[in-house]
Amino acid sequence: xxxxxxxxxxxxxxxxxxxxxxxxxxxxxxxxxxxxxxxxxxxxxxxxxxxxxxxxxxxxxxxxxxxxxxxxxxxxxxxxxxxxxxxxxxxxxxxxxxxxxxxxxxxxxxxxxxxxxxxxxxxxxxxxxxxxxxxxxxxxxxxxxxxxxxxxxxxxxxxxxxxxxxxxxxxxxxxxxxxxxxxxxxxxxxxxxxxxxxxxxxxxxxxxxxxxxxxxxxxxxxxxxxxxxxxxxxxxxxxxxxxxxxxxxxxxxxxxxxxxxxxxxxxxxxxxxxxxxxxxxxxxxxxxxxxxxxxxxxxxxxxxxxxxxxxxxxxxxxxxxxxxxxxxxxxxxxxxxxxxxxxxxxxxxxxxxxxxxxxxxxxxxxxxxxxxxxxxxxxxxxxxxxxxxxxxxxxxxxxxxxxxxxx
Amino acid sequence: xxxxxxxxxxxxxxxxxxxxxxxxxxxxxxxxxxxxxxxxxxxxxxxxxxxxxxxxxxxxxxxxxxxxxxxxxxxxxxxxxxxxxxxxxxxxxxxxxxxxxxxxxxxxxxxxxxxxxxxxxxxxxxxxxxxxxxxxxxxxxxxxxxxxxxxxxxxxxxxxxxxxxxxxxxxxxxxxxxxxxxxxxxxxxxxxxxxxxxxxxxxxxxxxxxxxxxxxxxxxxxxxxxxxxxxxxxxxxxxxxxxxxxxxxxxxxxxxxxxxxxxxxxxxxxxxxxxxxxxxxxxxxxxxxxxxxxxxxxxxxxxxxxxxxxxxxxxxxxxxxxxxxxxxxxxxxxxxxxxxxxxxxxxxxxxxxxxxxxxxxxxxxxxxxxxxxxxxxxxxxxxxxxxxxxxxxxxxxxxxxxxxxxxxxxxxxxxxxxxxxxxxxxxxxxxxxxxxxxxxxxxxxxxxxxxxxxxxxxxxxxxxxxxxxxxxxxxxxxxxxxxxxxxxxxxxxxxxxxxxxxxxxxxxxxxxxxxx
Numbered sequence: 001x002x003x004x005x006x007x008x009x010x011x012x013x014x015x016x017x018x019x020x021x022x023x024x025x026x027x028x029x030x031x032x033x034x035x036x037x038x039x040x041x042x043x044x045x046x047x048x049x050x051x052x053x054x055x056x057x058x059x060x061x062x063x064x065x066x067x068x069x070x071x072x073x074x075x076x077x078x079x080x081x082x083x084x085x086x087x088x089x090x091x092x093x094x095x096x097x098x099x100x101x102x103x104x105x106x107x108x109x110x111x112x113x114x115x116x117x118x119x120x121x122x123x124x125x126x127x128x129x130x131x132x133x134x135x136x137x138x139x140x141x142x143x144x145x146x147x148x149x150x151x152x153x154x155x156x157x158x159x160x161x162x163x164x165x166x167x168x169x170x171x172x173x174x175x176x177x178x179x180x181x182x183x184x185x186x187x188x189x190x191x192x193x194x195x196x197x198x199x200x201x202x203x204x205x206x207x208x209x210x211x212x213x214x215x216x217x218x219x220x221x222x223x224x225x226x227x228x229x230x231x232x233x234x235x236x237x238x239x240x241x242x243x244x245x246x247x248x249x250x251x252x253x254x255x256x257x258x259x260x261x262x263x264x265x266x267x268x269x270x271x272x273x274x275x276x277x278x279x280x281x282x283x284x285x286x287x288x289x290x291x292x293x294x295x296x297x298x299x300x301x302x303x304x305x306x307x308x309x310x311x312x313x314x315x316x317x318x319x320x321x322x323x324x325x326x327x328x329x330x331x332x333x334x335x336x337x338x339x340x341x342x343x344x345x346x347x348x349x350x351x352x353x354x355x356x357x358x359x360x361x362x363x364x365x366x367x368x369x370x371x372x373x374x375x376x377x378x379x380x381x382x383x384x385x386x387x388x389x390x391x392x393x394x395x396x397x398x399x400x401x402x403x404x405x406x407x
Numbered sequence: 408x409x410x411x412x413x414x415x416x417x418x419x420x421x422x423x424x425x426x427x428x429x430x431x432x433x434x435x436x437x438x439x440x441x442x443x444x445x446x447x448x449x450x451x452x453x454x455x456x457x458x459x460x461x462x463x464x465x466x467x468x469x470x471x472x473x474x475x476x477x478x479x480x481x482x483x484x485x486x487x488x489x490x491x492x493x494x495x496x497x498x499x500x501x502x503x504x505x506x507x508x509x510x511x512x513x514x515x516x517x518x519x520x521x522x523x524x525x526x527x528x529x530x531x532x533x534x535x536x537x538x539x540x541x542x543x544x545x546x547x548x549x550x551x552x553x554x555x556x557x558x559x560x561x562x563x564x565x566x567x568x569x570x571x572x573x574x575x576x577x578x579x580x581x582x583x584x585x586x587x588x589x590x591x592x593x594x595x596x597x598x599x600x601x602x603x604x605x606x607x608x609x610x611x612x613x614x615x616x617x618x619x620x621x622x623x624x625x626x627x628x629x630x631x632x633x634x635x636x637x638x639x640x641x642x643x644x645x646x647x648x649x650x651x652x653x654x655x656x657x658x659x660x661x662x663x664x665x666x667x668x669x670x671x672x673x674x675x676x677x678x679x680x681x682x683x684x685x686x687x688x689x690x691x692x693x694x695x696x697x698x699x700x701x702x703x704x705x706x707x708x709x710x711x712x713x714x715x716x717x718x719x720x721x722x723x724x725x726x727x728x729x730x731x732x733x734x735x736x737x738x739x740x741x742x743x744x745x746x747x748x749x750x751x752x753x754x755x756x757x758x759x760x761x762x763x764x765x766x767x768x769x770x771x772x773x774x775x776x777x778x779x780x781x782x783x784x785x786x787x788x789x790x791x792x793x794x795x796x797x798x799x800x801x802x803x804x805x806x807x808x809x810x811x812x813x814x815x816x817x818x819x820x821x822x823x824x825x826x827x828x829x830x831x832x833x834x835x836x837x838x839x840x841x842x843x844x845x846x847x848x849x850x851x852x853x854x855x856x857x858x859x860x861x862x863x864x865x866x867x868x869x870x871x872x873x874x875x876x877x878x879x880x881x882x883x884x885x886x887x888x889x890x891x892x893x894x895x896x897x898x899x900x901x902x903x904x905x906x907x908x909x910x911x912x913x914x915x916x917x918x919x920x921x922x923x
Contacts, residue, residue: 196795258791260783267780270769277727277758277766278781278834279749337771 028357039232049352050241051300055323058296066336067123071130076301077316078134084147084311094150105298109291117283157306161237171230172237179226269336418443424475451629466492496576508555513537540568560591628653663886671702680734692718700873707888724758725751755841775801782838804833825856
């Protein structure tokens with residue numbers, strides 16, 4: 001236990017979820033006869049779920065401020081339809097159509113933010129209205145008929161990195177390069193953190209081995225993922241939607257954890273009045289979180305459009321529920337103030353893996369739905385048990401035996 | 408009445424009650440004896456353990472979580488829930504009334520205890536019974552009136568009616584008159600007398616010594632979780648000094664640390680400050696208030712509950728409360744009007760709110776996150792939060808304020824009241840303000856921590872800061888400040904140098920309604 005903490009830091013709350021994820025991945029791989037952890041399956045898994053994970057990023061922030069956004073699916077569908085129609089009917093070049101879509105997302109976000117921050121209407125209600133309004137608008141606008149998307153968008157929705165360089169690597173060299181850069185960044189960040197700890201702690205000599213374990217362990221994982229994605233059939237690589245997602249995760253992780261705005265999100269969700277008395281502009285924080293959510297919904301809509309190659313009137317139905325599930329499986333609190341981007345991503349990937357694995361096993365959509373519902377309930381129940389005071393959680397009980405050995 | 412007290416049997420005996428919370432002994436072998444049919448007062452300072460004792464009695468802390476015996480009506484009581492204690496006739500009315508504003512009087516009285524007929528609520532019977540109960544407490548109101556349309560005094564009567572509906576034999580009132588005006592208080596005391604004549608025993612927790620003298624038959628004094636004295640009241644006479652000495656347990660002059668003020672120029676001046684009540688149009692919370700504070704000076708604001716002290720403080724602090732209607736603030740010679748809290752903070756103002764858990768803290772945060780939360784600019788490096796800076800700031804304050812915590816990354820919800828308050832103070836010391844508004848800075852914290860907070864306040868004044876000290880406890884105001892303003896109904900009703908003031912003169916000013 002002590003050693004585990006030294007390697008992984010003090011926050012061990014995510015460990016059970018990550019373990020569950022690994023168990024699922026390996027379990028499905030074995031049951032499906034080795035079809036889970038293959039290049040094409042993982043590439044599909046990432047491309048096919050990137051848009052939900054992007055929604056979950058925004059949803060996490062909305063849930064942290066103690067609100068919810070039920071309109072994201074409708075907004076994504078609406079924006080996708082507007083992008084597709086403006087390209088086809090107004091003959092806008094694809095990039096202008098996409099920019100129009102993003103602007104529309106921001107405008108819708110401002111609308112949602114207005115009702116919450118200026119009028120004080122709870123997000124649940126204003127976004128329930130938004131869900132109906134924008135779903136209705138998609139159907140109205142399209143006349144219930146699908147509209148083909150500009151071809152260029154496929155790159156964002158389902159594209160791959162270019163092939164180049166020597167063939168003897170037996171891999172997609174773009175992916176290989178990305179993997180090497182990632183390993184380089186990992187080594188650099190671990191070493192500089194170690195140097196800092198060494199300089200910071202007077203007299204204390206921080207052990208080098210946790211840093212080494214982290215660096216080597218992380219390096220092996222990245223190398224494996226690089227190989228998994230890079231060694232698929234020629235022309236495939238780590239998918240573009242995945243890259244967009246990774247970039248967004250990095251950006252929003254920093255925004256939520258290390259900026260004043262991020263701190264304000266948690267402060268407003270934790271205790272609105274205390275936040276106001278600490279100089280936080282509550283209504284501006286509300287506005288920003290809601291506006292950001294709709295912007296990300298627009299982005300998700302455009303990416304889905306690229307993958308689906310056409311905008312349909314039913315696109316985006318129930319996406320909000322997948323995003324909300326990911327956030328709560330990741331341990332966020334309904335009352336606000338609790339939750340992280342990283343944990344939400346683990347939650348979202350868990351759902352994605354479950355979907356993909358059950359499909360490989362030939363389980364129908366009906367049963368998959370039931371299982372997903374139970375998993376959501378189970379994950380949140382474990383979390384609730386964890387938080388109950390005075391009663392050791394299941395995980396706590398397991399860890400207890402380790403702790404005793406430490407002393 | 409007191410002549411035959413000794414012959415009456417005890418309705419309640421609490422023997423050797425000890426209750427511990429993690430690491431803190433809140434009650435230490437407390438003894439309480441209450442005779443059948445008397446009004447028994449319990450006195451003690453904040454945090455002495457009165458409420459904890461009543462929670463043991465009423466089953467909030469179930470049997471088994473404390474040691475000692477509760478003997479009620481001759482039997483050892485083993486209450487596991489409040490419901491069980493109510494069934495045997497013990498009803499507690501808390502200081503914060505537990506009525507639901509949107510429901511009617513009748514619905515509130517029978518909430519959780521609904522009168523049923525054939526599996527459905529019998530509204531006719533409910534109305535009738537309610538009318539009956541309201542007559543007994545002397546409240547003339549229709550049973551279908553929503554609670555929110557009643558005044559505080561009337562709500563208090565509804566609570567008592569609710570207790571009567573449960574066939575109460577021991578009624579516990581926690582600070583029943585603290586929120587009432589004089590007329591309502593007198594009414595309530597009359598009602599308690601009439602309840603006593605009908606054989607209902609009352610326990611009253613109160614600070615108001617005149618009321619205790621007026622109504623109670625005997626008094627138990629609790630200090631630091633121990634029973635220190637049991638005083639019987641004869642013919643409505645009781646020696647207040649005896650009670651005070653028992654409550655405080657030390658002579659009054661060393662409750663506050665010694666301090667030699669070094670007072671400079673006026674650095675904070677408020678002129679013509681006028682604020683309207685956001686809930687009641689036309690009512691002024693602050694009515695043309697003028698005052699000033701000098702560097703290094705501690706200025707007290709005394710006033711009765713509802714006089715407008717907190718409302719004034721929060722409106723000055725970037726219009727956090729109320730509707731601004733006029734006036735100006737001059738801070739270090741610059742005349743300004745803050746439009747937002749962050750503007751007020753940037754200009755050197757800090758406000759430590761009275762309700763720590765509601766307004767002062769995000770209970771999900773750790774110590775270090777709380778410490779920096781009002782001044783995050785200071786810990787940014789390249790616009791990103793620098794966690795090592797955050798930690799070193801928090802550790803600096805933990806050491807200098809002697810906050811008892813293992814580490815600064817533990818949650819503030821795990822700390823005791825006194826340590827929580829120190830964290831809140833460090834949050835407001837970190838921006839290094841020129842003017843600190845301390846609103847009830849020692850509410851709900853124990854005596855030892857109070858002393859440390861007092862020393863801290865002196866230290867802040869010695870650094871040349873202007874300190875506004877708002878408190879409901881007059882001894883504290885008298886012991887801590889250099890100068891005192893009294894507030895009554897949103898107006899400054901008087902100003903005194905502390906050395907010329909005493910409780911009586913202050914009380915007179917606090918109840919003076921000036922005609923402007």
